Amino acid sequence: MTAPSEQGFRSGFACFVGRPNAGKSTLTNALVGTKVAITSSKPQTTRTVVRGIVHRPDAQLVLVDTPGLHRPRTLLGERLNDLVTATWSEVDVVAVCFPADQRxxxxxxxxxxxxxxxxxxPRFAVxxxxxxxxxxxxxxxxxxxxxxxxxTGTDWAEVVPVSAVSGEQVGLLTDLLVAQLPEGPPLYPDGELTDTPEEAIVADLIREAALEGVRDELPHSIAVVVEEMGLRRDRPEGKPLLDVHANLFVERQSQKGIVIGHQGSRLREVGTTARRSIEAMLGTPVYLDxxxxxxxxxxxxxxxxxxLGF
Structure with a gap:
């Protein structure tokens, strides 16, 4: 028997899909209210399925962000596409994102x-x-x-125009997605915003920083692995420091030079940007190597x- 406080409560999964750079990650972050998925102007930024969790008094909506479906040219591309199709068969509702500034x-x-x-x-068009x-x-x-x-013989349950940047109709989209969820208790503890491991979030934030301003051919070639992460021992109480040691992998020696930059200038810039993002996300000062x-x-x-984890 459902507890009185849970009567009418809805919980379940929704998935944003779309071609690369359709605004899926930005929309996920807008609905959750904080950054849980990395965003970039470069296509194919998302390589893993990130779950962002929206908590409401009447519902818990778990958002599954996916890589962009694309014509694969590599084994990595094929695996990312498989991830998308596996995800959309398992969720309660799928929302396809169509950027208004593109045909x-x-x-x-x-x-x-x-x-x-x-x-x-049910399938939504956003x-x-x-x-x-x-x-x-x-x-x-x-x-x-x-x-x-x-x-395509697709009967859209809803067609919703939104702007994740201005917030226009983001609340309406949340309401419509929640209405499609089955009744049931919360799936995650109150206050939890994502179930992505911290190491994966940190690796994504480093990769996001590395993608800014690089040449077009480079984004697909960058992978990040966090080799070691933990609080430094023997720190004074109230002054924690998180040590993060990570490797950026590229495919060719020439790409290594691009990422490092002249006398290491670009890698230092990536490190500074990533460290700030990690500190903001985890709320702890960070030493990043x-x-x-x-x-x-x-x-x-x-x-x-x-x-490399794929």
């Missing part, structure tokens, strides 16, 4: 077609980045989404992929 293209059509084959539950376009363009974009639904190593063609090598 609906073959990548969107492919994704929605694949979704129609493997998913029978028009993201509405703050970047005029009202006229948004109306046109919503028409394109409706047309894509007709072409970064090394850059070459793992030749790791995106195509099953053994290297396993070693």
């Amino acid at each position: 609906i293209g073959p990548g969107d059509r492919h994704l929605v077609t694949e979704l129609a084959k493997t998913r029978k539950g 028009a993201t980045k509405t703050d970047l376009v005029s009202r006229e363009r948004l109306v046109e974009h919503l028409g394109e989404i409706a047309e894509l639904g007709r072409e 970064l090394r850059v190593k070459v793992a030749k063609d790791w995106q195509r090598d099953p053994r290297q992929l396993r070693r």
Whole structure:
């Protein structure tokens, strides 16, 4: 028998999917109210499934952020796509993100077609980045989404325009997603915002810092592994220091030079940016030690992929 306080309480999982750089991670962070997924202007920033948890008096909504579905050119790309399709078959509702500042293209059509084959539950269409376009363009974009639904035989349960940056309609989207969840008790303790291990969050924040301002061909080649992480011993009480030792892996020697920069200037910049982000996320002062190593063609090598956690 359900306890009185849990009557009508809903809990479950929702998943944002879309092609790379469709605004999925930014939207996840907006709904949770804090940063749980890394964001970048570079496509394919997200490589793992990040769960962000929205706590409400009437519900607990667990958001599953996924990598962008894309045409894979490497073994890593194939594994990321497998992760997406496995995720959307397991959640209560899937929301497909279509950035309003871009036309609906073959990548969107492919994704929605694949979704129609493997998913029978409710599907939302979310028009993201509405703050970047005029009202006229948004109306046109919503028409394109409706047309894509007709072409692929997809019956959108909801079509919701949102801006994660301005917050417009973020609350409405949360309400609509919650309405699709089954009744049940909370799945996570109150106050927990993500179930991603701290080492994985730290690795992502370092990678996010490393992606800023690098050349177009480099983002896909960077992987980060936290080798060691822990509070330093013998520190005065009330003055903790978290030691983080991490390796940035690239595929070629020439890329190593780009990441390190002239006399180490770029790596220092990455370290400073990442350290601030880690301190803000974990609330503890951080000593960050970064090394850059070459793992030749790791995106195509099953053994290297396993070693790097994929």
